[in-house]
Amino acid sequence: MAEALAPAKVNLFLHVGAPTPDGYHPVCSLMAFADFGDVVSARPGQGGLIVRGPFGQGLGPEQDNLIFRAVRAFVAELGREMGELTFTLEKNLPVASGLGGGSSDAGAALRLLRDVYTPGFDDARLEKVAASLGADGAACLWARPVLAEGRGERLSPAPGLPAVDAVLVNPRVPVSTPAVYRALDVSGAFGDVTPPRVPEAFESAEELAAWLTTQRNDLEAPAVAVAPQVGAVLDTLREEPEALLARVSGSGGTCFALCADDIAAETLAERIEAIAPNWWVQRCRLGGPWG
Structure with a gap:
């Protein structure tokens, strides 16, 4: 096999x-x-x-x-x-x-x-x-x-990325990508898709998170409009001290938080599980490829 x-x-x-x-x-x-x-x-x-x-x-x-x-x-x-x-x-x-x-x-x-x-x-x-x-x-x-x-x-x-400890959180609510795009079209809040100026490499999770705060996910607001539970996840992550950055991934469903190290990610994941035991919570490292 x-x-x-x-x-x-x-x-x-x-x-x-x-x-x-x-x-x-x-x-x-x-x-x-x-x-x-x-x-x-x-x-x-x-x-x-x-x-x-x-x-x-x-x-x-x-x-x-x-x-x-x-x-x-x-x-x-x-x-x-x-x-x-x-x-x-x-x-x-x-x-x-x-x-x-x-x-x-x-x-x-x-x-x-x-x-x-x-x-x-x-x-x-x-x-x-x-x-x-x-x-x-x-x-x-x-x-x-x-x-x-x-x-x-x-x-x-991509620019050089460190392997970054992160936490993925999903409220166990499927989010329709076509519905999110329809909500974006209704809002008319389209973004500039010119590639931003990116450093050749990021040396740490903190440096990467700081740069990412100057960027955005244009589907984040439409995803929250379609599924308010996603907004609840996002608000919760952004209130936690271990989250260097919290954002929706793709067209939603799942939010991610970048953390400084594995201890911070573990602490954050355990706290989110205690706050919302019905949510799906997964610690991981971001980077790739993985063997």
Whole structure:
């Protein structure tokens, strides 16, 4: 059996512009990845997908799962059929949570498919397949820090990032990305998607957090409007002394807090669990890629 981590994606900032005539919003986002996420494994079998884990029940029909879409897209690019693989998905991330779980699952599946069937399948072709699966597809394939532009498919290297201790918090409320974008369109509060001037590298969590305060997530206010519970999480994190920065990731569901070190992250996570035992709380380190 082959296995791969499908790490949570975190948008450290996310700038979203006005929609283009085709309805898509240009973005500029600095993405990092957590050392925690779903786990995808594959073994020879009769095909199919086995889903388990704490959030496995929240997924839609099997045939619509991004893992299967990734398999179909890979076969189409390869131009020939492959032997059957049975995939197992350990769903550890909340569904519709702004953490890129589905895209990351697809990226892990694509890496496994190449490793098992076609080790010579080059990176550019694999990235093409990943990009066809959605805006986060290309970034989530390699799960390393990147600056994403366009619809999310134009990637450039991120500045040097330290591995930053963080806490992810989700109120266990799925948040619809289309609903958040509709709320953004109604508000008209579009941002400038010109890439900001970024230092070559950040030496510490404190330095990174201080710089990020000059940036924003343009979907944060619409996400809170769609799901006020997200606002409650955000307000709670921002009141805690261990949080150097608290922000919504992606189109919401999940908020993240950057911390100075692992002790601060552990303290913060334990306090949030005590304050709101029904919320999902996960300590992690942000950076990537993770082995």
